[in-house]
Amino acid sequence: MIDAPTTKEIAPVASFKIRGLRWWIVGLVFLATLINFIDRLTISVLAPVITQQLGLTNLQFASITTWFLVAYAASQALSGKLYDRVGTRRGFTLSILVWASAAMAHAFARGLASLSVFRFVLGLGEAGNWPGAAKVVAEWFPARQRALGMGIFNSGVCVGFIVATPLIVWLQTQFGWRTTFLFTGGLGFGWLALWLLLYESPERHSALTDEERALIQQDRSSSTTTRKMGWMELLKYRQVWAIVLSRFLTDPVWWLYVTWLPLYLSRVRGFSLTQIGLFAWMPYVAADAGSLMGGWASGRLIRHGWTTNKARKAVIIVGAIFMSFGVPAALANNAMLA
Template structure:
């Protein structure tokens, strides 16, 4: 059997591609908000309710998906997730009312949520600790690339075929990815294409199995209540609760902000709204590279992660400057700073579960964090629809600018030193 050099990078490349598709599928509604709202008669609060149907299901599925991936493994878990979300994405085209549209939006959320705990688990399986932040950065870049591709791609498809066929085309992308996934993905211990020297390198420093064995040699599979006994889990949960609404605000409302507050056409949104998401992609790579680089230079994981998280979180108030900018393109640039900083921040926050816990619990911890993030985002998005209708966009973007430093303070206070925890009991 022919061996492949650098196979772990091919594996994270697959996760990257899935994340691109994930974001194209979820961004379709945001880019086409005006066309869909005109066709289905949606107000801003009703649009927020439709997006909340996605987020509520996404929140529930984050926890359930984490447990699912820990139970059935990454290969089968991703298969289930992408089949569900691809079918749901295509089915949006058949919606004829707010109710049916919101239903398929919720099914999309159920499927798409699995991408994040599954990716965190896959990175923990395929990368040694010193490279995990970079691995997380590469896969997180998929969110930014998907966000950047969505405005021009979706605007182009909709201009030719309308919004309903656009959902069918974008929804079919995931089923094509599934063929590659089933053909290529295996665990490092059993992959026939993996060179022995790379297998040894991957396993170097991975002592999760030894640390997570009980008296009978069984892996540690904690329940949610048991996990919540650890302050490190609360660091992930509270940090994401406070800061993830920032990302979802820009994902759901940035295109409509430029159409409604800055007077952009759909075509203008298509050729300009990609920029903040491109900046986010650079942030994801920068955040992953920076902490790994600092660790390689001899910094502790604690010092490296905290330094990079602080650098990212302290850029998030730039959204306040975007609201004060007279030029829409200056506002767009400041929003790029926000999303760059957010991805630097979140990339390292999402690495914390594998810094703190053995591999058998990583997806569950990531799922709890994702659930907290989605619950907070539901609450923020619900209020955004009402505030925008009554007061415009400025208040929601200004408040989002304050959340980054608050989240940073919460993580620093709750996490303590970033290192492997001692399992209780």
Template sequence: MSAVPVAGAAPERVGMYRWRICAMLLAATTINYIDRQVLGVLAPFLQDEIGWSEIEYGYIVTAFQAAYAIGLLCTGAIIDRFGTRVGYALAISVWSLAAMSHSLAATVVGFMLARFVLGLGEAGNFPAAIKTVAEWFPRRERALATGIFNSGSNIGAIVAPLLVPLIAVSLGWQAAFLFTGALSAAWLVTWLLMYRAPEQHPRLSQAELAHIRSDPPEPTVRVPWAHILRHRQAWTFIAAKFITDPIWWFFLFWLPKFLHSEHGLSLLGLGLPLVAIFVLADVGSIMGGWLAGRFIRMGWSVNRARKSAMLVCALCVVPIVFAAQADNLWVAVALIGLATAGHQGWAANVFTLTSDMFPRHAVASVVGIGGFAGAIGGMMIATFTGFLLHTTGSYLPVFLMAGSAYLIALLVVHLLAPRLEPARLEDKAAT
């Protein structure tokens, strides 16, 4: 059957099974973020229950970040080796068991071990999901499919503070870890029953398979990391991720503790403020990408449009310096929400820098390297924040760092890539 006529046919004749696969990726990403946030939501109360210090909590968070960084370097090769079906199943098996193992932890070391294994497993989600999209969607649909499954990160950040406190208050904190781990296990069973490669799937029509394979063959040239790292454009992205990703990790793991200690919120009381903060983050993610596109449609160069949008997003984070001293809860929530919106808008543009400066066949490698750098930065700030809070008891220095990080990162980006000129990899692409 010819692919071209089918690709041009009406959507209802092509079939929609690929979107069921996309829904599975959305569910996995949502569960991924719920699992990783359970500890952050429960942290203020586990600190009293287990008796850990601020420094020890920093070590617990650092253990997750270290494993996540290692996982980002390793899981892609594992998924390529065993295939998407088995590779994704291995990743979620690890993080499901790790999530439930938190319920057995009774010491700082126990939580560190559970978080480390969780980080290893959860690092496989995005490489596996992106590879699945490449297998199941033609190029013209991949951005939409990726946007859909990636929205699970914000959905998970919103669901966790609503769901986890209810379970913990009703059944105990151990039940919260068991329940979210069970969600992962349920997804795993569904995945193994439902997923096959498109060519092997019994429920996929020939018309939809032809639609999925309607693109010309994609280049498979591999660019070694050593060659990528010779280019300033790569270090532009790496620096941006290293400087600003830690701020997002701080938001995920320390905001519940901040709201509890500074504003006296109970476990159930955390839900609405955290939901408001992460809904604003979702809005910022959309608006940050829209703003750069709007500037380009106005006739601005990509360089000017991208950096102007990044500047607006960076300025949105600056007012967070006042959140540490805000007496009113909702003033603090508004300032933090504006900052999370700024981060997500910033992140949308930073990820786009890779496609601005690198050919498509190198983008995934650049993103992987940058993700590793961001996780390393997150690991460092987790340990530093623990020591800082233990020593000073104040969140002001951390918020000062957050408020200045994005402007510093934008300056570094501009110095390393003043015109966002493309990297020239062609000569070494096959080495």
């Protein structure tokens, strides 16, 4: 009798080696992040159409967004533990199965209740992208390159915005908003096929060269030899509170753009849906450049002798200063100037 292979034994098979495989791996995570934000942004871009057809007020649309954020916050806190328990490969598979299915389900929404449920489930799945992507970078990159790796996959957020807005508007004008949700949600299943075909840990990936494996693992003993910590113990560290506080202050600004920019352009600036598709992606070009430049700059400062702590804080401070330019943009009388 021949025993069937277990899930753990199934891995991508390669009879050749790929130089620089870690960059292909982070590119795969970049693509997942891009799809993640296309799925997330679809309802925002289509908000002028959906709110009109389903008879939703601004307050009701806000409540739909709130359900997404509640699920997102809860899932982001728990997804890291899921990835630690089941591994990166299985964890990402579960996350994208949930969010892609929920994204497609939006096509069948009939009103406030159904949209709220679908957004809630979408939030549960989409939150897993970030702990999963961070775990991939930690597993596949040496410490000195991790900031750049994080910058690369994070740039998928902004590229997702750049691609999503005109794509979603085009799909809406050609096929309607329900078909648009089916298409954008279906992208996740296409990515999942690539993920299952190509991804495995560095220790088990047969296409990884010996030289790159040695590079990845060169500081592994000092950077990943850790013990498990509980929530209460984590809260004793000021670094944890610094991260929580920074996200508490910056995330509302980010989500303001993510959720309300298309509706703002439509109802306040008088943009048509076509004009939204032409212009709403522009703020994210700068955000995309900032993501890549931030990762590159912190790595360069470290190579020039700065401590990791000092280099990354310097980049964060510069980014915070640039955020303040959103205030005069909101006050500008001319839409193009804003």
